[in-house]
Amino acid sequence: MYSPALRGSPTPSRASTPSARAASPFAVPQSADPQPRPSYHAFKDRTNEFFTTVESIASRSSNGPMETHALLRTSRNDSNGKQQLSGGPPNSQSAFTREAASVGKEINLTMEKLSRLAKLAKRRTLFDDRPEEINQLVFLIKQDIARVSGRISSLQQSLNEAKRRGPSQSSRSPASTSTPVPLAANRHAADHASSVLFSLQSRLASTSSEFKDVLEVRTRNLREQKQRRDQYGFAGAPTDGTAGGGPAAPGSGTLGGIAPPAPSPSPFPSVASAIPPSSDSPLYRSSPLAESGLLHRHSSASARASPIPNGGSPTPRDSSDHVIDMGSSGANAPYTSTAYAQQQLLAPASNAYLDSRRDAIDSIESTIAELGQLYQQFVQVLAGQRDQVRRIDEDVAAAEINVDRAGAEIARYYQNLRGNRMLMVQAFLVVMVFVLLFVLLM
Amino acid sequence: MSHLNPLRECQIEAINSMLNLNPKEQDASGATLSDPVWKVLVYDQMGQDVISPLLKVNQLRERGITVHMPLNSERQPIPEVPAVYLIEPTSQNIKRVAEDLSKQLYESYYINFLSAVSRPLLEELASETIQAGTSRLIAQVYDQYLNFVCLEANLFSLNMNLSYFQLNNPAESEHSISQTVDKITASLFSVVATLGSVPIIRAARGHAAEMVAQKLDARLRDHLANSRSNLFVDSGNPSTSFSRPLLVILDRNADLVPMLAHTWTYAPLVHDILEMKLNRVTVISDEKNGQRSRKVYDIDVTDFFWSRNAGTPFPQVAEDVDAEINKYKKDVDEVTKSAGVTSLDQIDANDFSANAKVLKTAINQLPELTERKRTIDMHMNMATSLLNSIKERNLDFFFAQEETISKQTKTSVLDAIKSKGSPDDKMRYFLIWYLSTDDQSSEDVAELEVALQEAGCDMAAVKYAHRMKAFGRMTSASVAPSAISSSPGDFLGKLTGMGSKLTDHLKEGTLISNFGGAYDTIISNVKNLLPTRKDLPITRIMDTLLDGTSADNDEYLYFDSRVGRTRGEQIGKGNRVRTVFQEAIVFVVGGGNYLEYQNLQEYAQRQSQKKRITYGSTELLTANQFLNQLALLGQA
Structure with a gap:
């Protein structure tokens, strides 16, 4: 009858026990049976035992509470379907509870996404x-x-x-209690709600800070990757067309080998933008420049789009001229190589400037982000202070009980006193009446 | 399974699972990401005592507890929230729970009893709820086996009241004594169940310890024989005894001296002088213009300073506080130096990112630093307060005297009694001397008693000590000429000339109360006053018992609940498990203190093979509390 399987899981067995038990009024001795041999563990589930006891007592106490028993059973079966959350009158959960639960769920989902992201971002x-x-x-x-x-x-x-409105919200008070409990007065419920909020907030905060961490890791990885690529590729090799603006700078340096390396490379920038594609792969470096020059001529037209602000003058002609220049020099192989070497040497000079600009912007950006994080951490630190060192046995509760009691005592004393006062007034009146009588009679 | 977790961790684990609404094993793993359930925690006094040293409020929050309330307070309804109850199984509590149910305070009720709830009580709960038609609101009924208070990793207390008095009071009825013993047994069973391993029990012969051991053994046997869900981890044949712990149950009467002794190490001092209770200390400090400020500190037993210094002598603690303060100051300076900018030159316009990074690390360090500051401040205040008391009560003198107690003569004791100090301290000193030395003449004792009376002592405790000693002489002559009765004398007498030198030194030096910068002076004055390493009698008993291979410890009863069904009989010597134990639980019936705990831990640390000794007692008593119980007994 009382199989171990029933002990195993409370929810399903609870659904099954009522029907089984209701049929047998002899459940009493049987359910009492496991008691003298208690089973121990660090914790032991006695739920089923409790419910069999309930059943047995309910069925034992004859017909009287039979209705309640039946009611009990049906409602329990009902509630079982709904995970016994809302079996009785307070059927609809209040908006707050529902909302809080769904927010909690959403945070969890976000956490899941975050962990996936973290996994992706950490790959190198x-x-x-x-x-x-x-x-x-x-x-x-x-x-x-x-x-x-x-x-x-x-x-x-x-x-x-x-809180401000206090009462009204009907859904917050269980339908069974006769008077709706005003939320403002119900300190415990308010406490509960606010600490639910608090826990949601802190979880959100931790989620977002984790998110920031992941993003940071990602940025760092990206930077590292870029560095690595730069090491193997041409310095400042652009990965895509739009990024050409910045790293295109070496192009202007390239020409500097022929033209005077003036600080204002105004006539040439257009070519600069055309050069980079050649440096896309190290293979190109070794290829005859003439060929690359030709290539440039074609590509320059398309690469024209890349914006160089001071390029009012640049025209396709311009560029092709220079390319031809280069091409001619390219025919002279040794010269080209030395020129190239010079170009290489010169490249960093002007490159550094633009690079530093970009880095500065990057760093400002990350600084702002970091500062934002600092603020958030401050908030968290502040929030964390609240409960850091409290223990549940802070004598607050005890003190409060005492205060309540004291209040009650004072009230009682006041009642007493008022009683006394009435008595005194009465006595005084009686005396006065007598005095009056006395005076009158005299 | 050879290494069980420390008791504290086991208990925290159990409470976690309870707060998680007792999940089944399989879904316990994925519990971290499950949707949060917000709960309300309701506890009675004992439940509160159990939880409060283990989990702080913010930790409860992390576990989804939003509001926590005592059972007997006025509680307002919080609809739609499940409530977790942690209460003792008493009729009164059950009535209160039924009341809550009928008032529909919460949505569903998870009732956890601190110890096994008996059948009648369960029926009471059932019938109460049936009447109100609310039994379906109860979601769970669990026995938790948590009715003991775990204060440190290896220290627990049953939090009883006047246990020594109750068990030794001749006027106490048989019934109430057996009730007390039952309660102790239930709690010890919980300890064993929480550790999850059936121990081999050794118990001192006679008195309460034997009763407790027998009952516990019977209960373990019942459990092992009958239960379906026996979940002691090492269920199996008795030969796997390597993993089994040794449970030693001793009686307080075996050795009263440590209970009265003046101590010199940090944790015992904090407990004895500042009256630490449930890891909480109240420090009353005299501030300027006589205004008293009262501060309450929670000692987190995992706090770095406490765990490092709990067993160190006081002067070294003072030194360490100083060192920690300096270290903290240095760290703070470093952080400000790296993060703060002292002049405009240091601002590098192009180096924003570096600045921000430094600032960020500073911020990251900040919580850690504030936490450290709080800890250091706390210990600083406690140490100051200790120092004041030591100075006021002349405790160093008493301590030094007691270190060499067997060398003290009547005159030196008389001098001590006539010197300055509180009556209680003098009484303690006298009792220690009286209990540790054997050959006092009755005239001497009488003379000393007169002196004590003049010093304003309550003589009731002495009366009890007389009785004790007479009884002890009787029994030690007849039954067991064991280490117990005679031990205090010889082990305390190991100190030689050092004592007098120390006391001279101490008399010259004045302790300086101002902690601010004057550590050096204090230390130079007190430095030499280090307690000699010595084992208390209990530790020495443990030493012989842990080494199960040596056979001559027959004065202790032997119970192995796994072997046979010969209840109450002694197990034949052949059947005994002969092994060197790695894990042990010492339980002292009738009160214990931090001095013994420290001593045992020290002993365990010292062993070449690492051992773990868990120490427990019916209650943790300060010397004065124990003295009060003795006095009560004297009056009885």
């Missing part, structure tokens, strides 16, 4: 980078966080409103 491979996936995740998480924080703040607002 050069080839299998999957930037789209990462970007997508980043975007999604960003959205999630924004949405969750929006929801939390709206929760906060509604809570504050409810």
Whole structure:
């Protein structure tokens, strides 16, 4: 009857026990049976035992409470379907509870995404980078966080409103209690709500700071990857067309070998933009420059798009001229190589300037981000202070009970006193009446 | 399974799972990412005592507890929230729970009893809830086996009251004594169950310890024989005894001296003088213009300073506080130096990122630093307060005297009694002397008693000590001429000439109260006063018992709940497990203190093979509390 399987899991067995037990009124001695041999563990589930006891007592106590028993059973079966969360009158959960639960769920989902992102971001491979996936995740998480924080703040607002409004909100008070409990007066419920909010907030904060960490890791990895690529590729090799602006600088240096390396390389920048494609791969470096020059001529037209601000003059003609220049020099192989070497030497000079500009911008950007994080950490530190060292047995509760009791005592004493006062007034009146009588009679 | 977790960790684990609404094994793994459930925690006094040294409020928050309330307070309804109850199984508590149910305070009820709930009580709960038709609201009923208070990794207390008095009071009825013993047994069973291993029990003969051991053995046997869900980890044949711990149950009467002794190491001092209770210390400091400020500190037993210094002598603690303060100052300076900018020259316009990084690391360090500051401040204040008391009560003098107690003569004791110091301290000193030395003449004792009376002592405790000693002489003559009764004298007498030198030194030097910068002076004055390494009797008992291979420890009863069904009988010598134990639990019936705990831990550390000794007692008593119990017994 009382099989170990029943002990195993409370929820399903609870559904089955009522039907089984209700049929047998002899459940009493049987359910009492396991008691003298208790089973011990660091913790022991007695739930089933309890419910069999309930059943047995309910069935034992004859017909009287039979209805309640039946009611009990049905409602329990009902609730079983709904995970016994809302079996009785307070059927609909309040908006707050529902909202809080769903926000919690959402944070969890975000956490999952985040851990996936972290896994992706931590990979250091050069080839299998999957930037789209990462970007997508980043975007999604960003959205999630924004949405969750929006929801939390709206929760906060509604809570504050409810606090101000006090009573009314019918859904917050169980239907069974006769009078609706005003939320403002119900300190415990308010405590509960605010600490739910607090825990949501702190979880969100930890999520977003984790997110920031992951992004940082990602940025660092990207930087490292770029460095590595730079090492193997041409210095400042652009990875795509649009990035050509900055790293294109070496191009102007390239020509500097022929033209005077003036600080204002105004006539040449257009060519500069054309050169880079040649440096895309180290292979090109060894190829005859003439050929690359020709190549430039073709590509320059298309590469024209890359914006160099001072390029009012640059025309296709210009560039081709220079390219031809280069091409002619390219015919002279030894010269070219020396020129090239010079170009290489000169390249960093002007390159450094633009690089430093870019780095400065980068660093400013990251500084801003970091400062943002600092603020957040400050907030967290402040928030963390609140509960850091409290223990549950702070005598607060005890003191409060005492204060309450004292209040009650004082009230009673006051009642007493008032009683006395009435008595005194009465006595005084009686005396006065007598005095009056006495005086009158005299 | 050869290494069990420390008791504290086991208990925290159990509470975690309880707060997690007792998940089944399989879904316990994925519990971290499950959706959060916000719960309310309701506890009675004992539940509060169990939880409060283990988890702080913010840790409870992390585990989804939003509000925590005592069972007997006025509670307002929090609808739609499950409530976790952690209560003792008493009729009163059950009535209160039923009341909560009928008031529909919460959504569902997870009831956890601190110890096994008996059948009648369970039925009471059932019938109460049936009447109100609320039994379906109860989601779980669990026995948790947590009715002991774990204070440090290897220290627990049953938090009883006046246990020594109750067990030794001749006027106490048989019934109430057996009730007390039952309670102790239940709690010890919980300890064993929480550790998850069936121990081999050794117990001192006679008195309460034997009763406890027998009952515990019977209970373990019942459990092992009958239960379906026996989840002691090492269920199996008795030969796997390597992993089994040794549970030694001793009686307080075996050795009263450590309970009264003046101590000189940090944790015992904090406990004895500042009356640490449940890892919480209240420091009353005299501030300027006589205003008293009262500060309450929680000692986190994992706090770096405490774990390092709990067993070190006080002067070294003072030294260490000083060192820590200096280290902290240095660290703070470093952080400000690296993060702060002292002049405009240092601002590098192009180096924003570097600046930000430094600032960031500084911020990251900040919480750690503040935490350290808090810890150091706390210990600093405690140490100051200790020092004041030591100075005020002349404790160093008493300590030095007691270190060499067997060398003290009547006159030196008389001098001590007539010198300055509080009556309680003098009484303690006298009792230690009286209990540790054998050959005092009755005239001497009488003379000393007169002196004590003049010093304003309550003589009730002495009366009890007389009785004790007479009884002890009787039994030690007849039954066991063992180490117990005679031991205090010889082991305390190992110190030789050092004592007098020390006391001279101390008399010259004045302790300086101002902690601010005057450590050096204090230390130079007190430095030599280091306790000699010596084992207390309990530690020495453990030493012989842990080494199960040596056979001559028959004065202790032997129980092995796994072997046979010969209840109450002694197991034949052939069947005994002969092994050197690695894990042991020492339980002292009738009160214990930090001095013994420290001593045992020190002993365990010292062993070449690492051992773990868990120390527990019915209650942790300061010397004065114990003295009060003795006095009560004297009056009885």
